[in-house]
Amino acid sequence: MEPNDFPLYTTVEKKSSLYRVYACTRFSAIIGLIYYRLMYIPSEDSWPWIAIFVAELGFAYCWILEQAYRWWPVERKVFPKRLSQRFGSDLPPVDIFICTADPTKEPPLTVINTVLSALALDYPVGKLSCYVSDDGGSPLTFYALLEASRFAKIWLPFCDDYSIQDRCPEAYFSNADALQSVNLSFTRAWKHVNKMYLELKDRINNVVEMGSVPADKQKEHKGFKDWVSGSTKPDHPSIVQILLEKGEERDIQGNDMPGLIYVSREKRPGIPHHYKAGALNVLLRVSGVMSNAPFILTLDCDMYTNNSEALRQAMCFFLEPKTGHEFGYVQFPQTFHGITKNDLYANNLKTLLEIKYKGLDGIEGPFYIGTGCIHRRDVLCGSERRRSSPKYHKAAYSIVCTEDGSVAKDKASSSKMLKDARDLANCTYEDNTLWGKEVGMIYGCAVEDILTGFVIQCRGWKSIYCTPRRKAFLGCAPNNLNDTLIQHKRWAAGHLELFLSKFCPYLHGIQRIRVAQRMCYSFCGLWSLSSMHILCYGLIPGLCMLRGLSLFPKVSSSYFFLFASLAVSGYGYSLIEFIWNGGWFKSWWNEQRMWMIKGVSAYLFASIEVVGKMLGVSEVGFEVTSKVVDSEAAKRYEGEIFEFGVASALFIPLTTLAIINLISLVGGLARILLEGYSAFECMILQLLLCSFIVINGCPIFEAMFIRKDKGRIPTSITIFSILVAVSVCSVAYMAIPSRWQESS
Numbered sequence: 001m002e003p004n005d006f007p008l009y010t011t012v013e014k015k016s017s018l019y020r021v022y023a024c025t026r027f028s029a030i031i032g033l034i035y036y037r038l039m040y041i042p043s044e045d046s047w048p049w050i051a052i053f054v055a056e057l058g059f060a061y062c063w064i065l066e067q068a069y070r071w072w073p074v075e076r077k078v079f080p081k082r083l084s085q086r087f088g089s090d091l092p093p094v095d096i097f098i099c100t101a102d103p104t105k106e107p108p109l110t111v112i113n114t115v116l117s118a119l120a121l122d123y124p125v126g127k128l129s130c131y132v133s134d135d136g137g138s139p140l141t142f143y144a145l146l147e148a149s150r151f152a153k154i155w156l157p158f159c160d161d162y163s164i165q166d167r168c169p170e171a172y173f174s175n176a177d178a179l180q181s182v183n184l185s186f187t188r189a190w191k192h193v194n195k196m197y198l199e200l201k202d203r204i205n206n207v208v209e210m211g212s213v214p215a216d217k218q219k220e221h222k223g224f225k226d227w228v229s230g231s232t233k234p235d236h237p238s239i240v241q242i243l244l245e246k247g248e249e250r251d252i253q254g255n256d257m258p259g260l261i262y263v264s265r266e267k268r269p270g271i272p273h274h275y276k277a278g279a280l281n282v283l284l285r286v287s288g289v290m291s292n293a294p295f296i297l298t299l300d301c302d303m304y305t306n307n308s309e310a311l312r313q314a315m316c317f318f319l320e321p322k323t324g325h326e327f328g329y330v331q332f333p334q335t336f337h338g339i340t341k342n343d344l345y346a347n348n349l350k351t352l353l354e355i356k357y358k359g360l361d362g363i364e365g366p367f368y369i370g371t372g373c374i375h376r377r378d379v380l381c382g383s384e385r386r387r388s389s390p391k392y393h394k395a396a397y398s399i400v401c402t403e404d405g406s407v408a409k410d411k412a413s414s415s416k417m418l419k420d421a422r423d424l425a426n427c428t429y430e431d432n433t434l435w436g437k438e439v440g441m442i443y444g445c446a447v448e449d450i451l452t453g454f455v456i457q458c459r460g461w462k463s464i465y466c467t468p469r470r471k472a473f474l475g476c477a478p479n480n481l482n483d484t485l486i487q488h489k490r491w492a493a494g495h496l497e498l499f500l501s502k503f504c505p506y507l508h509g510i511q512r513i514r515v516a517q518r519m520c521y522s523f524c525g526l527w528s529l530s531s532m533h534i535l536c537y538g539l540i541p542g543l544c545m546l547r548g549l550s551l552f553p554k555v556s557s558s559y560f561f562l563f564a565s566l567a568v569s570g571y572g573y574s575l576i577e578f579i580w581n582g583g584w585f586k587s588w589w590n591e592q593r594m595w596m597i598k599g600v601s602a603y604l605f606a607s608i609e610v611v612g613k614m615l616g617v618s619e620v621g622f623e624v625t626s627k628v629v630d631s632e633a634a635k636r637y638e639g640e641i642f643e644f645g646v647a648s649a650l651f652i653p654l655t656t657l658a659i660i661n662l663i664s665l666v667g668g669l670a671r672i673l674l675e676g677y678s679a680f681e682c683m684i685l686q687l688l689l690c691s692f693i694v695i696n697g698c699p700i701f702e703a704m705f706i707r708k709d710k711g712r713i714p715t716s717i718t719i720f721s722i723l724v725a726v727s728v729c730s731v732a733y734m735a736i737p738s739r740w741q742e743s744s
């Protein structure tokens with residue numbers, strides 16, 4: 001083979017026969033369980049039996065869907081060195097999109113760190129343009145970006161000269177190891193750049209603290225004039241400002257610089273802006289008239305690049321001559337910095353992102369998850385020819401492209417281009433076009449990313465999961481329970497909306513994507529509804545035990561073994577899989593606990609929200625998660641103590657369920673003590689289930705009754721939950737029969 005014939009990436013299949021044997025055995029056991037439930041159905045008062053059976057059918061159905069993720073896993077390996085040998089610096093241009101929405105929840109300093117890390121990506125100079133969408137419409141963010149554009153002129157050559165890997169300044173300078181070098185010139189440069197960074201930070205923090213940009217600083221850039229008086233976050237005209245002009249600016253060593261453009265789209269009260277999806281569509285259009293790169297990297301404002309090679313790695317897929325043309329997007333895993341040792345809130349989503357997504361990669365490819373993803377412009381906007389149709393662009397703005405894909409422009413047209421760009425960012429621009437319906441990010445779903453990825457796959461594109469050893473991008477995860485639940489509520493609601501829309505994975509794209517892939521989309525689509533069977537299992541067995549009613553087979557019955565082995569093997573398998581993939585027991589424990597917590601809270605509220613939306617009474621919005629944390633709460637987070645603090649309705653199902661199970665456990669134990677072995681024999685499984693829930697609920701009891709700090713559960717929630725729990729237990733005591741009638 002000629003060196004040029006070596007592949008740019010390889011794929012290793014990770015199929016496991018052992019797993020398949022396990023899955024088939026488990027499947028037979030599930031059939032056995034169904035048989036038992038049908039055969040022994042009580043003749044009267046059978047509703048608890050039927051309820052638990054329906055819940056079990058729900059679990060079984062989800063488990064079957066889940067198999068699609070585990071049947072064909074693959075792993076990819078890329079060879080960026082070969083890419084460099086073959087293409088040198090002749091790589092395609094890339095536009096980088098970074099979204100921010102709120103200067104208080106997303107501090108400008110965080111945003112510029114992401115921007116600087118993206119500008120510093122190891123990629124041919126002059127091929128990168130970075131567009132920042134500011135839905136907060138904040139002059140503070142604009143000011144920070146202006147400062148960052150100046151600092152970039154020092155930062156970029158520094159990263160390049162010393163082959164720095166950590167190209168996010170904040171992360172780089174907070175790592176003391178970086179200075180352990182004997183190289184004098186490096187030490188000198190490090191100290192200088194560090195000093196400049198600290199000064200930059202000071203200036204930005206001062207302005208942010210003041211809450212507005214002082215007049216003398218406003219004189220530094222004409223762009224500040226765009227904030228006309230009366231501009232507010234929900235009501236302002238569109239602003240597009242070039243902070244670094246590609247091909248014009250030079251860094252301190254005289255090298256070319258990437259472009260940096262600030263965009264704040266027009267917002268007017270009453271006109272829907274479609275949250276992040278709307279923001280990205282504006283960037284697609286604005287970049288279309290400015291740099292029009294054929295590839296687009298989307299990043300959240302807190303998601304800095306941690307592996308400077310990331311773009312080159314993605315190009316290994318797109319530029320592979322034999323298969324590259326099939327790939328619509330390359331998705332990197334969403335990974336986080338600052339997660340505590342045992343990952344208290346299971347933010348790493350280890351099972352989902354490290355295991356299941358590799359399974360997706362063996363089918364049609366991973367979902368698009370909104371950040372750390374590189375798309376072809378064509379898959380989002382249609383082909384060049386389609387793009388000039390009026391449904392896409394109103395005639396005046398049809399994009400003129402030269403042969404190599406760059407936008408034809410001369411000096412005189414530069415100000416016209418800015419004016420065009422501003423018009424493209426107007427809030428009525430999309431009226432009567434296909435934007436949000438067929439073109440760009442698709443609207444109407446709280447997980448615009450998943451929906452858009454699904455539509456792309458239905459058009460016949462494949463996607464790729466790229467998981468380099470050194471994590472490519474690092475974001476910040478929610479650091480308290482409420483934010484975590486809000487995030488999962490949005491995801492679950494979005495997935496359910498997708499499932500119930502015309503894009504239902506069971507019906508849409510039938511010819512284009514495989515059944516397995518559709519099973520994977522549906523699995524997530526049913527997250528919200530799984531709250532029903534999780535709730536049933538968390539409530540009914542305990543309440544029945546309180547009444548002395550047995551729902552499961554006796555110890556002496558052979559079916560007992562069937563139930564016990566289903567439970568043990570299910571949990572056992574997930575533990576082994578977790579540890580096999582580099583986790584440890586405590587993180588696994590936290591992940592399974594979060595599964596229950598999300599199940600009964602976030603997923604339940606997500607179902608309610610979606611039903612509300614269908615009835616026209618509520619809306620599924622996009623609540624931005626906060627990227628800041630106060631110092632006391634940060635200490636608790638470090639110590640892995642659950643952070644409740646606010647009186648959030650999301651906590652009520654958790655606290656109520658915990659109390660109900662505690663009452664049931666105490667009641668059940670008392671009954672067993674009184675009635676002896678016969679009660680024990682019938683109720684052992686219920687006893688174990690209840691104990692398991694109570695053990696999982698320990699942090700909740702602590703936060704209700706023992707803790708005194710600010711992160712405890714507010715007293716109002718505790719009192720309310722006790723009242724609800726006691727009422728539920730009393731009603732259940734009256735409604736549940738104390739024994740089954742023998743069926744004839």
Ligand SMILES: O=c1ccn([C@@H]2O[C@H](COP(=O)(O)OP(=O)(O)O[C@H]3O[C@H](CO)[C@@H](O)[C@H](O)[C@H]3O)[C@@H](O)[C@H]2O)c(=O)[nH]1
Pocket residue numbers: 099100101102106133135274275276279299300301302334369370371446447448449487490491494622623624625626
């Ligand atoms: O009206 C909005 C709302 C949000 N955002 C941006 O969207 C990004 C994600 O928001 P965040 O609050 O951090 O939500 P997460 O739950 O962390 O986001 C995850 O889930 C989203 C879908 O629900 C995806 O779009 C994201 O990429 C993914 O990281 C941030 O950069 C925001 O600035 C906007 O630009 N405009």
Ligand SMILES: [Mn+2]
Pocket residue numbers: 300302475476625
């Ligand atoms: Mn985020």
